[in-house]
Amino acid sequence: MRMTTDGIVIATTNIDECDRLVTLLSAEIGVVRAYARGAKRPGSKLSGSTELLGYSRFVLFKHKDRFTIDSADSNALFFGVRQDLTKLSLASYLCELCADTAPAGEPAKEQQRLLLNCLHLLETGKRSAEFIKPLYELRQISLSGYMPDLVACRECGQYERPLFHFYPVSGELVCAGCDTAPKAGQYVELSPSVLAAMRHILYASPEKLYSFTLSQQALLQLTAVCERYVKTQLSRSFKTLDFYNAMLPN
Known part of the structure; x- marks a missing residue:
């Protein structure tokens, strides 16, 4: 056939x-x-x-x-990615994550569109590697059945609070007011801007997915929480991710 x-x-x-x-x-x-x-x-x-x-x-x-x-x-062929070691190392990680999470033997139109768009933006420089990495991680893992629940606080149902705690194991939010006895190391504090970015990545249409901005500090926090969520949900790390992180300036 x-x-x-x-x-x-x-x-x-x-x-x-x-x-x-x-x-x-x-x-x-x-x-x-x-x-x-x-x-x-x-x-x-x-x-x-x-x-x-x-x-x-x-x-x-x-x-x-x-x-x-x-x-x-x-x-x-994405020559602009292949010729830049930092871009290539990130692209290799995105591909490895895709191979680990995308479905086999069934349609994967959205996953393919996501990967191609991210590679195009990376090649053209319209978005930085630091921007693309957490966006791809969170969107791809959500498309693959690991979507966190970022709609509201698990306890009180509030959509907006000054501070939320995000639990990577359960993928749930608990506002700081309800989380009266949080256990250190089990949650990540999310500022309003980072939570808004995560919600955008999850719920925006493909056409509007890349249309948000963050301060450098907020982008660093987004990077950390998305990477941790991927590792926690998949119970593994990636050699390509380790190599990419080693390429970054200290």
Whole structure:
């Protein structure tokens, strides 16, 4: 059976001197692994399209449970990301997080759109890496079934308070007035601006998702809370995340 799909390469594994196993994110079938035979040979038509971040129209052949790439016509290769080590390290983390959380064998249109938009903004410099990272983390993990409840305080139901405590384990908010005996280390304090940004990331339409601003201090807090939420919910870290963080200035 043959099928055509627009997919972005989110992981690659070298099989031998010539072949490559590629993990794609397809809008129609989500995460799919496919063999790219001869992709590493000089002059191969599959070479660039099957590298990390390659976004192409793939023709896939399926035999039993195995996919093979017949051909690929490149849509975008994101050279502006590949040529900048900080951008590339962040993009590698976004792809690893995507591979870990996006669905396999079912549609992933919103996940693909999110990743492509973030890579485009990263490549063009319209949004910084520091802005894109927490936005992608929170939106992607929410699309994948780990959406926190940021509507109101769990206890009193208030939408606005001067200070909220966010609990990464449960994904819930408790206002400081209700949380009379909080346990240190189990929650994160959220200022109104950071909570507003998190709500925007969760609930905004795709067209308006990137249209918010934060002070540098608030952006640092947003970065910390989103990263912690991802690690807590998935019970793991990522080597690509560790590498990206090591690239940042102290």
